[in-house]
Amino acid sequence: xxxxxxxxxxxxxxxxxxxxxxxxxxxxxxxxxxxxxxxxxxxxxxxxxxxxxxxxxxxxxxxxxxxxxxxxxxxxxxxxxxxxxxxxxxxxxxxxxxxxxxxxxxxxxxxxxxxxxxxxxxxxxxxxxxxxxxxxxxxxxxxxxxxxxxxxxxxxxxxxxxxxxxxxxxxxxxxxxxxxxxxxxxxxxxxxxxxxxxxxxxxxxxxxxxxxxxxxxxxxxxxxxxxxxxxxxxxxxxxxxxxxxxxxxxxxxxxxxxxxxxxxxxxxxxxxxxxxxxxxxxxxxxxxxxxxxxxxxxxxxxxxxxxxxxxxxxxxxxxxxxxxxxxxxxxxxxxxxxxxxxxxxxxxxxxxxxxxxxxxxxxxxxxxxxxxxxxxxxxxxxxxxxxxxxxxxxxxxxxxxxxxxxxxxxxxxxxxxxxxxxxxxxxxxxxxxxxxxxxxxxxxxxxxxxxxxxxxxxxxxxxxxxxxxxxxxxxxxxxxxxxxxxxxxxxxxxxxxxxxxxxxxxxxxxxxxxxxxxxxxxxxxxxxxxxxxxxxxxxxxxxxxxxxxxxxxxxxxxxxxxxxxxxxxxxxxxxxxxxxxxxxxxxxxxxxxxxxxxxxxxxxxxxxxxxxxxxxxxxxxxxxxxxxxxxxxxxxxxxxxxxxxxxxxxxxxxxxxxxxxxxxxxxxxxxxxxxx
Amino acid sequence: xxxxxxxxxxxxxxxxxxxxxxxxxxxxxxxxxxxxxxxxxxxxxxxxxxxxxxxxxxxxxxxxxxxxxxxxxxxxxxxxxxxxxxxxxxxxxxxxxxxxxxxxxxxxxxxxxxxxxxxxxxxxxxxxxxxxxxxxxxxxxxxxxxxxxxxxxxxx
Numbered sequence: 001x002x003x004x005x006x007x008x009x010x011x012x013x014x015x016x017x018x019x020x021x022x023x024x025x026x027x028x029x030x031x032x033x034x035x036x037x038x039x040x041x042x043x044x045x046x047x048x049x050x051x052x053x054x055x056x057x058x059x060x061x062x063x064x065x066x067x068x069x070x071x072x073x074x075x076x077x078x079x080x081x082x083x084x085x086x087x088x089x090x091x092x093x094x095x096x097x098x099x100x101x102x103x104x105x106x107x108x109x110x111x112x113x114x115x116x117x118x119x120x121x122x123x124x125x126x127x128x129x130x131x132x133x134x135x136x137x138x139x140x141x142x143x144x145x146x147x148x149x150x151x152x153x154x155x156x157x158x159x160x161x162x163x164x165x166x167x168x169x170x171x172x173x174x175x176x177x178x179x180x181x182x183x184x185x186x187x188x189x190x191x192x193x194x195x196x197x198x199x200x201x202x203x204x205x206x207x208x209x210x211x212x213x214x215x216x217x218x219x220x221x222x223x224x225x226x227x228x229x230x231x232x233x234x235x236x237x238x239x240x241x242x243x244x245x246x247x248x249x250x251x252x253x254x255x256x257x258x259x260x261x262x263x264x265x266x267x268x269x270x271x272x273x274x275x276x277x278x279x280x281x282x283x284x285x286x287x288x289x290x291x292x293x294x295x296x297x298x299x300x301x302x303x304x305x306x307x308x309x310x311x312x313x314x315x316x317x318x319x320x321x322x323x324x325x326x327x328x329x330x331x332x333x334x335x336x337x338x339x340x341x342x343x344x345x346x347x348x349x350x351x352x353x354x355x356x357x358x359x360x361x362x363x364x365x366x367x368x369x370x371x372x373x374x375x376x377x378x379x380x381x382x383x384x385x386x387x388x389x390x391x392x393x394x395x396x397x398x399x400x401x402x403x404x405x406x407x408x409x410x411x412x413x414x415x416x417x418x419x420x421x422x423x424x425x426x427x428x429x430x431x432x433x434x435x436x437x438x439x440x441x442x443x444x445x446x447x448x449x450x451x452x453x454x455x456x457x458x459x460x461x462x463x464x465x466x467x468x469x470x471x472x473x474x475x476x477x478x479x480x481x482x483x484x485x486x487x488x489x490x491x492x493x494x495x496x497x498x499x500x501x502x503x504x505x506x507x508x509x510x511x512x513x514x515x516x517x518x519x520x521x522x523x524x525x526x527x528x529x530x531x532x533x534x535x536x537x538x539x540x541x542x543x544x545x546x547x548x549x550x551x552x553x554x555x556x557x558x559x560x561x562x563x564x565x566x567x568x569x570x571x572x573x574x575x576x577x578x579x580x581x582x583x584x585x586x587x588x589x590x591x592x593x594x595x596x597x598x599x600x601x602x603x604x605x606x607x608x609x610x611x612x613x614x615x616x617x618x619x620x621x622x623x624x625x626x627x628x629x630x631x632x633x634x635x636x637x638x639x640x641x642x643x644x645x646x647x648x649x650x651x652x653x654x655x656x657x658x659x660x661x662x663x664x665x666x667x668x669x670x671x672x673x674x675x676x
Numbered sequence: 677x678x679x680x681x682x683x684x685x686x687x688x689x690x691x692x693x694x695x696x697x698x699x700x701x702x703x704x705x706x707x708x709x710x711x712x713x714x715x716x717x718x719x720x721x722x723x724x725x726x727x728x729x730x731x732x733x734x735x736x737x738x739x740x741x742x743x744x745x746x747x748x749x750x751x752x753x754x755x756x757x758x759x760x761x762x763x764x765x766x767x768x769x770x771x772x773x774x775x776x777x778x779x780x781x782x783x784x785x786x787x788x789x790x791x792x793x794x795x796x797x798x799x800x801x802x803x804x805x806x807x808x809x810x811x812x813x814x815x816x817x818x819x820x821x822x823x824x825x826x827x828x829x830x831x832x
Contacts, residue, residue, distance in 0.1 A: 054774060184770030187772075191772045192762075193751060200713075200714060234694070258705045316715050316808065316809070317776045366773075396717060397716040589813070591812070592812065615720050616720045621808055624804045624805065627818070
């Protein structure tokens with residue numbers, strides 16, 4: 001019997017609707033309804049996916065969970081992507097690697113409740129004990145009475161009082177779908193045929209398109225706008241100056257009938273810009289962070305400073321949003337990481353009841369933290385309000401690269417007292433960085449420390465964080481602050497190990513409790529990497545670990561430093577029970593490629609007041625030919641279900657840098673290039 | 677504005693646009709072929725990769741005027757039912773994450789296999805070098821191109 005309060009009601013004639021509250025990760029008495037699993041009187045099963053799919057695969061996991069518990073095939077479950085509605089669904093934010101771990105129990109419970117009601121209805125009809133009945137392939141079966149299809153049972157099941165029906169989740173040893181390797185993404189066919197509709201593909205009929213002339217240097221605002229030429233061009237409908245922050249980041253929008261006409265209109269604007277910081281330079285910012293560190297580190301012995309760059313999100317689908325503002329409300333079509341939060345924000349900002357704001361959640365072409373922000377939506381709302389028609393605001397790639405919310409720069413000074421055997425016995429990690437401007441309370445040093453500091457090894461010491469004012473927009477980037485902190489800490493430990501002539505795996509094992517998850521994962525990764533054999537001539541290996549988001553991972557990278565080439569990456573990962581193993585491996589693989597990209601050279605720099613990079617030609621994201629073989633081993637454990645979207649990035653970056661460095665010290669990211 | 681006749685996915689399609697309009701925007705905005713993805717607009721990311729006269733090309737850096745009298749195939753026209761060997765291999769190996777770059781990856785891979793039925797890693801790396809995937813599906817793409825090659829051999 002599931003102890004969690006289960007709500008159940010019939011919706012319409014003969015439909016069975018199960019709604020189960022979603023608990024917050026932390027224990028809370030708040031009731032946060034509803035996740036729906038619906039069976040209509042034709043037996044059709046529909047599951048609502050409350051959170052957006054940004055590539056993390058939540059739609060697939062929801063389909064698998066519902067199909068598992070209802071004893072049907074995954075293709076028998078139709079999916080509906082939930083519109084923004086926190087009243088109904090609780091938090092819909094794809095953040096902090098929580099999608100699957102927060103949804104698993106409620107959604108499995110909802111589907112299992114439906115199954116148990118159907119089985120009970122069949123047992124009652126047959127006059128047999130419930131225990132003699134089983135659900136399989138869309139029907140309830142009994143050894144002597146035969147079978148009853150779900151569709152024949154829906155009205156009777158909907159009429160039952162759920163409080164009288166014990167609900168049992170299908171135990172893992174009986175799983176047919178969850179935890180198996182054969183099922184791929186439910187949307188795979190649509191993706192490879194071009195049918196998947198992302199935000200950029202979700203214009204309603206009659207939509208106009210807007211592009212925005214954005215500040216040519218950081219903080220600039222339009223002083224005067226001559227739009228005569230732009231307005232004279234074919235297809236241009238209107239030109240609108242956007243103010244900050246109500247309308248997003250600010251600029252001048254050209255609204256036209258087609259994308260090309262809007263782009264041409266933007267080119268024809270004559271804008272005088274003023275204010276801001278036209279001389280800004282990221283090298284100066286890095287120097288400022290260096291000088292923000294205390295004069296002396298609290299631990300004397302061995303010391304190393306690490307410098308970390310700005311990074312852009314650069315999802316493949318450029319920022320966009322479509323809005324239709326009507327007298328009685330507004331409808332949004334957006335690739336967002338948080339449709340519920342977006343709806344709440346818009347209702348507040350526009351002075352509308354939440355019921356007058358509809359946020360249609362589209363699939364996102366990547367997100368990586370950028371789509372938790374709402375600036376493109378605010379632009380679209382301003383444009384649509386102006387022209388009274390639906391407007392899609394489309395960012396060009398250069399807009400995206402130059403007006404992102406960047407991962408903050410940081411400088412890390414690591415120091416350690418080295419004891420007998422060359423092992424660190426006391427440590428200090430001093431950080432100077434910026435907060436996240438998109439969420440001002442994220443400039444609190446304690447919060448930054450909590451976000452980044454996950455040092456797992458038994459070396460006493462402390463982390464201190466100095467926060468300087470951010471000189472440009474900063475935001476959430478996959479593995480928020482952990483990416484920077486863990487990179488510095490693991491590379492520092494690697495350098496100590498190298499200097500002391502220690503085996504990197506043995507060093508880490510000696511600093512971890514023998515019964516810890518990481519200890520076991522290190523063993524697995526080492527076995528996969530054939531660690532005890534000496535590395536091939538000319539190759540070097542790097543090791544790093546992370547336990548966070550409720551999961552744990554050990555990574556070993558093998559590289560050829562002279563060719564600046566990563567050959568193999570072995571990862572052993574423990575998420576508790578892997579519900580969708582292919583999806584688990586995919587998240588690790590993706591983090592490894594992010595790590596490869598940022599260690600090998602992708603960084604954002606600022607010169608003459610603006611971001612120097614504008615596209616994938618100069619933001620050097622890794623390409624297929626640079627990608628190593630990636631070997632992911634899933635280690636099952638009894639731990640509660642953990643998160644995975646961000647876990648592998650920090651240790652993969654550290655292990656890759658250590659492997660590429662060979663005997664050389666790592667001093668920053670990217671490795672072997674000037675930072676900033 | 678002028679009228680242009682394009683041959684897209686085996687059909688003649690007429691559009692009224694300026695001749696310098698990038699083919700990308702004609703395919704997406706005028707013809708509704710939104711499987712052709714916008715990623716950079718300057719030929720650097722490969723998201724819009726389609727076939728022009730059977731070879732991989734970037735509609736974002738081709739004008740409408742220069743595209744008349746060429747044979748254009750978008751991902752929507754690669755196969756009738758989504759079962760081109762490349763599309764099948766992509767599904768079998770569960771390649772996609774967000775999926776946004778994958779129509780371009782699929783089209784680049786199909787063009788590669790049409791001229792080199794059995795590419796090695798170096799050939800795959802070269803042909804798909806400028807098809808960026810921000811989710812990091814590259815190892816699976818590499819495996820899927822090999823799988824598609826095998827499917828094509830077995831079914832020849």
